Amino acid sequence: MVTFTGFFAAMATFLGVWLGHVLVRKVEARAVDLRFPVAVCVAAGFGLEFGALLAAWRPLSAALGILGMTVxxxxxxxxxxxKRVRLGRAPAxxxxxxxxxxxxxxxxxTHISWLDQDPRGHQLTPDELxxxxxxxSGMEG
Amino acid sequence: MNFFGVLVGLATLLMIGLGFFWVIRGERYFGVLWWPYVLGLGLLLVAGSFFVVADWASALLGALGASVIWGSTELKEQAVRTELGWYPFYGQKIHPPLADLIRRWPAPHL
Known part of the structure; x- marks a missing residue:
């Protein structure tokens, strides 16, 4: 007997986290006004939760519920x-x-994307920074 | 009305939130080189969810596995954050078995 509910939940979790990580960064960087993408996420999130409430098949209900919460x-x-952009922890x-x-x-x-580098195994010196x-800046230019 | 998905969604959100905590702590004391083991653990948890009969347990195990897989992809950026001084840096990390081999592999990140 194999249960597929966990697999559906896993896929929805990973997709939700991926969307949250990658798309939020890209959209935030390009959106002139954040209210529109925020409104889309709120509407989509509640829509997915409503779908989860209506879905009788548990794997689908789990996937919709997880995606809705992450959205x-x-x-x-x-x-x-x-806020990360204001603090210089994400590039402007x-x-x-x-x-x-x-x-x-x-x-x-700053416009510098500090996280676009590999770990070096030690704290970076002011010179390395x-x-x-x-x-x-050279790569950008 | 089927509340199964909504409740699983809330539990998953909590697990993802806890993921930030263990990624920060785990990277501080163990380091980024543990990523293949963390990835493997996440895949094992997802695989295990196939063999749990109860839908609740299977869903929570699958979501936990996926959040652990995500954590393995987050270790690299967290390591850079500590090296930049955004989080405390701990120099005496516990290295994993086969550390020299893992060092040659590019760590995944989203």
Whole structure:
């Protein structure tokens, strides 16, 4: 006897986390106004939860319930991502007016994507940080 | 009305939230090189969910397995965060078996 509910739940979890991680970053970087993607996530999240309530087949109900919750969380994650941009922990895009405002008003904000590097096994020195920043700016330019 | 999916969704959200905690702690004391073992554990949990008869347990085990697989892909970025000084860095990490071999493999990330 094989149960498929767990597999459906696993697929929905991984897809939900992937969407949350990758799409939220990409959309937040490009959206001039966050209210639209947030509203889409809230509507889609509640729609998926409603679908989960109606689905009689448990594997489908589990998948819809998980996807709905992760999409609802994505609505919050847009604002958390914007906070990361303000803190310089996610790159600001110069061609996005919302990010341009953040760059102008938040001293820590930067266009450098600090996480686009491999771990080195030690804490980075100021020199290493400077070299990475210069190389990143060079690649961008 | 079938509340199964909504409740499983809430439990999964909690598991993903806990995932952030163990990724941060795990990377600090064990390091990014454990990623293949973490990935393997996640895959085993998902595989195990096929053999659990109860739908509840199977769903929770599958979701837990997927969140562990996600954690294995998050270790690399967390390692960089600690090296940048965004999180505490611990230099005396416990290395996994076959660490030198794993070092040559690119760590996955989303």
């Amino acid at each position: 609802l969380w994505d609505a919050v994650e847009f604002y958390r991502q914007e 895009r110069l061609d996005n007016p919302r990010h341009a405002r953040i760059l102008a008003t938040c001293p820590a904000a 400077q070299v990475f920043a210069a190389r990143f």
